[in-house]
Amino acid sequence: VGTELLLGQITDTNATFICRELAAIGVDVYFRTTLGDNLGRIVEAIRLAAARSDVVLLTGGLGPTPDDVTREAIAEATGRPLREDPASRRAIEEYFRKLEREPTAANFKQALIPEGGRAIPNGAGTAPGVFLEHEGTVIIALPGVPREMEQMMRRFVLPELRARRPEGLIIKSRVLRVIGLGESNVVKMAEEILARQTNPTIAPLAGRGEVLLRITAKCSSEQEADERIAETEAQLRQVLGEHIYGVDQATLEEDVVGRLIRAGKTIAVAESCTGGLIGNRITNVSGSSRCFPGGVVAYANEAKMALLGVDQDLLAKHGAVSAEVAAAMATGVRELFRADLGVSATGIAGPTGGTAEKPVGLVFIGLATAESVVTERHHFLRDRLDNKFRTSQAALALVRSYLLGLSG
Amino acid sequence: VGTELLLGQITDTNATFICRELAAIGVDVYFRTTLGDNLGRIVEAIRLAAARSDVVLLTGGLGPTPDDVTREAIAEATGRPLREDPASRRAIEEYFRKLEREPTAANFKQALIPEGGRAIPNGAGTAPGVFLEHEGTVIIALPGVPREMEQMMRRFVLPELRARRPEGLIIKSRVLRVIGLGESNVVKMAEEILARQTNPTIAPLAGRGEVLLRITAKCSSEQEADERIAETEAQLRQVLGEHIYGVDQATLEEDVVGRLIRAGKTIAVAESCTGGLIGNRITNVSGSSRCFPGGVVAYANEAKMALLGVDQDLLAKHGAVSAEVAAAMATGVRELFRADLGVSATGIAGPTGGTAEKPVGLVFIGLATAESVVTERHHFLRDRLDNKFRTSQAALALVRSYLLGLSG
Numbered sequence: 131v132g133t134e135l136l137l138g139q140i141t142d143t144n145a146t147f148i149c150r151e152l153a154a155i156g157v158d159v160y161f162r163t164t165l166g167d168n169l170g171r172i173v174e175a176i177r178l179a180a181a182r183s184d185v186v187l188l189t190g191g192l193g194p195t196p197d198d199v200t201r202e203a204i205a206e207a208t209g210r211p212l213r214e215d216p217a218s219r220r221a222i223e224e225y226f227r228k229l230e231r232e233p234t235a236a237n238f239k240q241a242l243i244p245e246g247g248r249a250i251p252n253g254a255g256t257a258p259g260v261f262l263e264h265e266g267t268v269i270i271a272l273p274g275v276p277r278e279m280e281q282m283m284r285r286f287v288l289p290e291l292r293a294r295r296p297e298g299l300i301i302k303s304r305v306l307r308v309i310g311l312g313e314s315n316v317v318k319m320a321e322e323i324l325a326r327q328t329n330p331t332i333a334p335l336a337g338r339g340e341v342l343l344r345i346t347a348k349c350s351s352e353q354e355a356d357e358r359i360a361e362t363e364a365q366l367r368q369v370l371g372e373h374i375y376g377v378d379q380a381t382l383e384e385d386v387v388g389r390l391i392r393a394g395k396t397i398a399v400a401e402s403c404t405g406g407l408i409g410n411r412i413t414n415v416s417g418s419s420r421c422f423p424g425g426v427v428a429y430a431n432e433a434k435m436a437l438l439g440v441d442q443d444l445l446a447k448h449g450a451v452s453a454e455v456a457a458a459m460a461t462g463v464r465e466l467f468r469a470d471l472g473v474s475a476t477g478i479a480g481p482t483g484g485t486a487e488k489p490v491g492l493v494f495i496g497l498a499t500a501e502s503v504v505t506e507r508h509h510f511l512r513d514r515l516d517n518k519f520r521t522s523q524a525a526l527a528l529v530r531s532y533l534l535g536l537s538g
Numbered sequence: 539v540g541t542e543l544l545l546g547q548i549t550d551t552n553a554t555f556i557c558r559e560l561a562a563i564g565v566d567v568y569f570r571t572t573l574g575d576n577l578g579r580i581v582e583a584i585r586l587a588a589a590r591s592d593v594v595l596l597t598g599g600l601g602p603t604p605d606d607v608t609r610e611a612i613a614e615a616t617g618r619p620l621r622e623d624p625a626s627r628r629a630i631e632e633y634f635r636k637l638e639r640e641p642t643a644a645n646f647k648q649a650l651i652p653e654g655g656r657a658i659p660n661g662a663g664t665a666p667g668v669f670l671e672h673e674g675t676v677i678i679a680l681p682g683v684p685r686e687m688e689q690m691m692r693r694f695v696l697p698e699l700r701a702r703r704p705e706g707l708i709i710k711s712r713v714l715r716v717i718g719l720g721e722s723n724v725v726k727m728a729e730e731i732l733a734r735q736t737n738p739t740i741a742p743l744a745g746r747g748e749v750l751l752r753i754t755a756k757c758s759s760e761q762e763a764d765e766r767i768a769e770t771e772a773q774l775r776q777v778l779g780e781h782i783y784g785v786d787q788a789t790l791e792e793d794v795v796g797r798l799i800r801a802g803k804t805i806a807v808a809e810s811c812t813g814g815l816i817g818n819r820i821t822n823v824s825g826s827s828r829c830f831p832g833g834v835v836a837y838a839n840e841a842k843m844a845l846l847g848v849d850q851d852l853l854a855k856h857g858a859v860s861a862e863v864a865a866a867m868a869t870g871v872r873e874l875f876r877a878d879l880g881v882s883a884t885g886i887a888g889p890t891g892g893t894a895e896k897p898v899g900l901v902f903i904g905l906a907t908a909e910s911v912v913t914e915r916h917h918f919l920r921d922r923l924d925n926k927f928r929t930s931q932a933a934l935a936l937v938r939s940y941l942l943g944l945s946g
Contacts, residue, residue, distance in 0.1 A: 135553075135570070136561075136567040136568070136570060137557060137558065137561045137567075137709065138554045138555065138556070138557030138558025138559070139558070139741075139752070139754075140554070141549060141550070141551055141553075141554040142549070142550060142553065142554070145543075145546075145549075145572070146546045146549040146550070147546065148546070149543070149544055149545060149546030150545065150547070152546075153544075153545045153546055159545075160544070160573075160574065160576075160579060161573065161583075162544060162571065162573075163569065163570065164569070164570035164571075164572075165568075165569065166568065168568075171569070175569075178586075301545070303545065303547070305547075312639065313601075313602065313603070314602060314641070314642045314644055314645060317602075317603055317642075317644065318642065324604075333541065333542070333603075333605050334603050334605070335542070336601065344547070346541075346545070399814075399835070401814070401817075405814075405817045405818050405820065405822070405830075406807075406815060406816065406817025406818040406820075406833065406835065407814060407818040409813045409814025409835040409837075410812070410813050410814040410815040410818050410926075412813065412814075413811075413812075413813025413814065413835075413837065413887075413926070414813070414922065414923055414926070416887075416889055416890060416922055417890075418813075418837075419837055419838065422837050422838075423837055423838035423841050424834065424835040424836045424837040424838055424841040424845075425834075425835040426832065426833075426834055426845075427807070427814065427832040427833040427834070427835070428832045429817075429821065429826075429827055429830050429831055429832040429833075430827065430830075430831035430832055432831065433832040433875060437832075437834075437845075437874070466845070467838075467841060479824075480824070481824055482824060482825075509636060509637065509638065511633065511636055511637065511662075512662060513662065513685070514822065514824055515822055516662075518818075518822070
């Protein structure tokens, strides 16, 4: 509840927190509704929610200002008058005494609880929450201040709901991150597994230059959920193999840096269109100094020639955006930093600079090693920033493929 | 629409964007509902929303996988069968042709539009949106991918809705972006203006290495709102002066690149702890090739010496994280690229690598010009990625200060 949410002035991170915590104790969230500070509409929403749910959880609108009408809305929706809760009144008096300030009448409005309900103590602010059982539905109201809401969720609401959970059904999930395959290819390769899957469910999601597979299990124990997820993960790994580079919050750069360090290899980067993004991503990984001496951002052709030793005739003949120049950049930076590997990217990020022959989004990446130089051609159809990101993603994927070949 | 939202796996930033944009054109948002990828519940929610609203806007669930059922839900809720839209089919074919990949049958599911509706072109992906007028309510569906959704909102949905808006109260807002001052300093400097302000309101917000001031006016016409905002902005500019570097979605790198180009100056970057982030930010700006020949990522000390000419004794005496080395890196990179300016950053991003004398978050930045070299010392107390970002922010701010001095 909060008009500022419906005006788009703030992002609803409370909803994320509450949903995640409820999922973790096995509560299915089917509907989430955001409302402004409007008595009539909150009353309407509470009645609708109570009719379709076992639990209605509200956050926001418990403050002392006339705007804040959530407790009044609960009273009206349930037909229960508001009564002052003596313990809450004392807590408010105590809070202001510590602050060395005088409470106003508006502050004591916060001690009102619908008849038959309990106050949920607020350890971090003045507004107690509301816990009410009404005609078979539990109605809970918490303040909108994230710190207060989170504390009250952890200390009071989650234990209460966990205790009422019928069979102790819990939901767990795990995200597999897939590189080097498009979403429809992943779905095709995993078709049979996806088709027969009911618990856990598997949801494919398009990432940025990668695909995510979310495995979600609903079980009566954490151990059972872990086992089922592990089983499904093993099946998916069977068909997708090394295309799965990590799970949950893992990043491709973490995987690549880890593989470089384990292989005892160093890498230098030569970046044109990515402008430093590949180096930035590598150095986002703590410990990357063990495999990354540095790189050159060769945005101008002069820099490609002077620093990376790219031949002027090569540039004239093929243009800066070409497989030949990508190869020369990778070779040049590898030598310059005396690294085991040299990786390069050159392309047209856009929105301008494209031609019929070399359109916006055309990119070449290169990888030089002691044995060989390989290049890849990509054509991305995104905006400038996304073309840059996908180029860096392709470059890291190319390095990863090479390292996989070493260990395989 | 998206099960991942109800599981709390992602935060709903699309809702924030959509609500903010709708508020800006005077559309009152009264209800926001989040649903999983469940056909029955989406159908139910569309019917309820259509009964109480002039416009129902959905985002998410238009992808090619069997999970994605938003278009089916619209068809069912309105009783209109899905028909293939030939233009959307051609756009999908064209998209895959450019990508040099084969579309699957699932991809063509995205060309289905409920009878009587129009496809909203998707300039950034394969899923067209849906625009349908049904029994007096406009029903709109957009993809959940933020970039695609945002582009389709700006190009299609907002103009359509603006054209249909009756007369009424509108809300407009404008964000001023402030660099080089902390939030409490900004509040102090603008104290009088903040105190007497009611319409527009002014809300100060802490950004990442910057402060945002959001001016929001509620008026009966767009012109009146624009005038009031302009008046308040002028007052704030009077006290904050050149600390305001841009408005709304402007970035510091855009401002700096624009100033470099107007001043006819070029800049080269020497990055240690930022690992390429400064170059990456500069090259996020289209046209940056006019002022940015390139840079060196000198992560290892050997690279600082070999490429940037940093003296070995200097490194031994002061350490890599020092004002002296920052100055030498800036000077070195300026000469290497024959640029007008050289900017550098060296520091300890963390979480490891700190000592009592040189703690995590200690950073030195340098700026070399034809006339002088200046350095700045910063101590950031964030995590690795945020320390890197704030270092790049400080470096760009230092360049900006110098360029302001030139023009001032």
